[in-house]
Amino acid sequence: MPSICLITALPAEARPLITYFGMRAIGHSHLRLHQGESAYLLQCGVGKLNAAARTAAMLQSLPDVVAIINVGIAGSDRTLGETLLAHGVQDQASAQQWFPHLPAVNRLPDVASIQVCTVDKPSSNYTQELAFDMEASGIFNAASKVLDLAFVHCVKVVSDNAESTLDTITAKSASASIKEAIPTVEKLMHALPFDALPSTSAVEALSHALTNRVHYTATERHSLKQLLHRYNALFNEVPNAQALEKYNNAKDIRKMLLSKIDSAAVTY
Amino acid sequence: MDTIYIERDVLSLSRTQNILSRYPNARHVLVDRYTDVFNAPAQNFRVQKRNPALILAHKHGNRVIETPPGYHIGGENNYYFSHMLNCIYDCRYCFLQGMYRSANYVVFVNYDDFFEDIKRTTDLNSSPSWFFSGYDCDSLALEPMTRFIETCLDNFSMTPKANLEIRTKSTQIRNLLARPALDNCVIAYSLSPEEVVSAEEHKTPSLAKRISALKSLQDHGWHIGLRFDPLLKADNYQQLYSDLFEQVFKELNRSAIHSVSLGPFRLPKQFFKKMIRLYPESKLLAASTNMRDNMLSYDEQTESSLLNFCETRLQDYITPDQYFPCVSVS
Numbered sequence: 292m293p294s295i296c297l298i299t300a301l302p303a304e305a306r307p308l309i310t311y312f313g314m315r316a317i318g319h320s321h322l323r324l325h326q327g328e329s330a331y332l333l334q335c336g337v338g339k340l341n342a343a344a345r346t347a348a349m350l351q352s353l354p355d356v357v358a359i360i361n362v363g364i365a366g367s368d369r370t371l372g373e374t375l376l377a378h379g380v381q382d383q384a385s386a387q388q389w390f391p392h393l394p395a396v397n398r399l400p401d402v403a404s405i406q407v408c409t410v411d412k413p414s415s416n417y418t419q420e421l422a423f424d425m426e427a428s429g430i431f432n433a434a435s436k437v438l439d440l441a442f443v444h445c446v447k448v449v450s451d452n453a454e455s456t457l458d459t460i461t462a463k464s465a466s467a468s469i470k471e472a473i474p475t476v477e478k479l480m481h482a483l484p485f486d487a488l489p490s491t492s493a494v495e496a497l498s499h500a501l502t503n504r505v506h507y508t509a510t511e512r513h514s515l516k517q518l519l520h521r522y523n524a525l526f527n528e529v530p531n532a533q534a535l536e537k538y539n540n541a542k543d544i545r546k547m548l549l550s551k552i553d554s555a556a557v558t559y
Numbered sequence: 560m561d562t563i564y565i566e567r568d569v570l571s572l573s574r575t576q577n578i579l580s581r582y583p584n585a586r587h588v589l590v591d592r593y594t595d596v597f598n599a600p601a602q603n604f605r606v607q608k609r610n611p612a613l614i615l616a617h618k619h620g621n622r623v624i625e626t627p628p629g630y631h632i633g634g635e636n637n638y639y640f641s642h643m644l645n646c647i648y649d650c651r652y653c654f655l656q657g658m659y660r661s662a663n664y665v666v667f668v669n670y671d672d673f674f675e676d677i678k679r680t681t682d683l684n685s686s687p688s689w690f691f692s693g694y695d696c697d698s699l700a701l702e703p704m705t706r707f708i709e710t711c712l713d714n715f716s717m718t719p720k721a722n723l724e725i726r727t728k729s730t731q732i733r734n735l736l737a738r739p740a741l742d743n744c745v746i747a748y749s750l751s752p753e754e755v756v757s758a759e760e761h762k763t764p765s766l767a768k769r770i771s772a773l774k775s776l777q778d779h780g781w782h783i784g785l786r787f788d789p790l791l792k793a794d795n796y797q798q799l800y801s802d803l804f805e806q807v808f809k810e811l812n813r814s815a816i817h818s819v820s821l822g823p824f825r826l827p828k829q830f831f832k833k834m835i836r837l838y839p840e841s842k843l844l845a846a847s848t849n850m851r852d853n854m855l856s857y858d859e860q861t862e863s864s865l866l867n868f869c870e871t872r873l874q875d876y877i878t879p880d881q882y883f884p885c886v887s888v889s
């Protein structure tokens with residue numbers, strides 16, 4: 292599975308996930324990061340600014356991360372402990388919104404969806420239609436600059452409602468809530484549509500090898516990748532690396548690729 | 560349908576409720592404007608195509624638009640309209656992939672506003688007007704859910720000065736066969752060689768099924784149109800298109816065909832750039848790179864050989880007054 296990063300705000304939210312996924316801490320100068328076999332975990336701290344800054348820093352530091360799931364507790368006029376999937380995330384202060392593209396219902400059959408509203412200060416204006424949190428909009432803001440929203444999600448567990456208000460939340464209860472959400476998080480990880488993306492690894496590898504050996508400007512590198520993709524599409528394989536060894540500059544490689552592409556047979 | 564976004568303003572409409580009732584397990588998400596979802600950044604058309612969401616919305620203005628020059632089948636006043644954006648099919652050459660950020664389906668549920676605009680536009684012109692449906696979608700593919708065309712035909716039956724073209728690849732024709740044919744309506748099928756259908760027109764009905772639908776419609780009295788569009792280049796194009804014409808015309812009453820047109824393969828440069836990023840493994844897109852006037856097309860020689868060949872072949876089957884060279888959607 293490609294790399295997914297789970298993001299929580301609090302250590303109490305992170306702990307059950309770290310344990311369940313068998314993660315260990317990765318030394319990083321200013322991020323609290325853990326790594327397991329199936330995912331990373333970032334503990335971003337409280338509030339949307341921390342969430343945005345640390346999500347952006349994590350994405351820069353771990354370029355292999357291609358999906359993010361924010362897992363946390365939230366307030367809503369729903370049953371305590373209910374796990375909810377965000378169908379929308381709104382920043383209350385700016386009114387900016389994000390709509391994650393959700394997996395098919397049958398991949399997460401028993402999980403209701405809700406609008407997550409990120410507030411700057413804890414809120415007790417509980418309704419059935421909203422789940423209040425303090426980080427999701429920051430995470431979505433930063434992540435959506437880099438990732439498609441089919442790969443950025445938010446799972447919230449109801450931790451407080453009109454009957455059991457915010458002041459009743461403890462580290463222990465927060466951990467217990469997140470533990471409840473783990474099956475949903477795991478199903479969501481498996482439902483992410485990585486297989487809908489084109490496979491680019493062969494082109495990436497050859498382009499990497501060529502640009503290491505021969506000098507390419509940034510523009511030439513871009514056009515090399517395009518040509519390799521076209522070649523790959525037309526011949527169902529990338530050009531043979533050995534056959535390319537006799538070419539020692541970007542121009543000759545381009546010329547050779549273009550001549551092959553132009554002569555490719557197209558039949559139906 | 561797994562997720563349905565609904566504009567708050569249309570939630571209570573009976574048409575909205577009817578559509579919602581077809582998908583009892585779908586998640587419902589209320590939004591202010593459909594554009595908040597549909598035009599949002601950070602969407603991937605290809606990924607969404609896997610399980611597109613439905614968006615029910617109100618279309619404000621610009622419902623009936625003049626067609627680009629050359630887009631006509633003999634009429635003087637030509638317009639198109641789209642009660643839907645996007646399509647359940649997945650043709651690799653489709654310009655919608657390059658035009659929209661989202662593959663979600665938008666259905667504009669204020670049908671009556673479309674019909675009022677069509678009527679008003681018709682009344683403005685002294686000669687008959689043509690209205691083309693199926694520009695930003697397939698007209699019939701989601702008909703069992705939207706019932707737009709059914710309502711549309713009811714309206715056109717009362718407006719003889721307005722002509723309708725229903726453009727489709729769908730074989731959802733049960734409703735059309737259950738009502739009398741309208742003289743001011745043409746059901747036009749986009750047709751390609753079966754080899755192209757299998758390779759490039761994903762999830763569409765086979766050529767044989769489309770021909771069979773055309774035959775049933777013709778037998779029922781509907782005017783039918785044939786749109787060989789887009790014409791795709793291939794080393795074996797002569798064989799492909801000769802076989803296609805043979806297959807199509809042998810099944811139909813040729814003299815009763817309303818119109819036949821050919822459409823060259825064209826894509827605006829920006830759409831093409833996006834499409835090739837989405838589908839780098841597509842042979843069709845990889846083999847096409849000639850840019851003319853900011854449009855991707857085949858080089859002039861290839862394009863004219865294709866067109867000339869097909870035009871010549873068509874002369875074996877139809878008369879010149881049935882033929883309209885380019886009615887291209889892209």
Ligand code: SF4
Nearest residue numbers: 646648649650653696
């Ligand atoms: S049927 Fe038409 S609208 Fe639908 S995907 Fe194909 S070309 Fe596009």
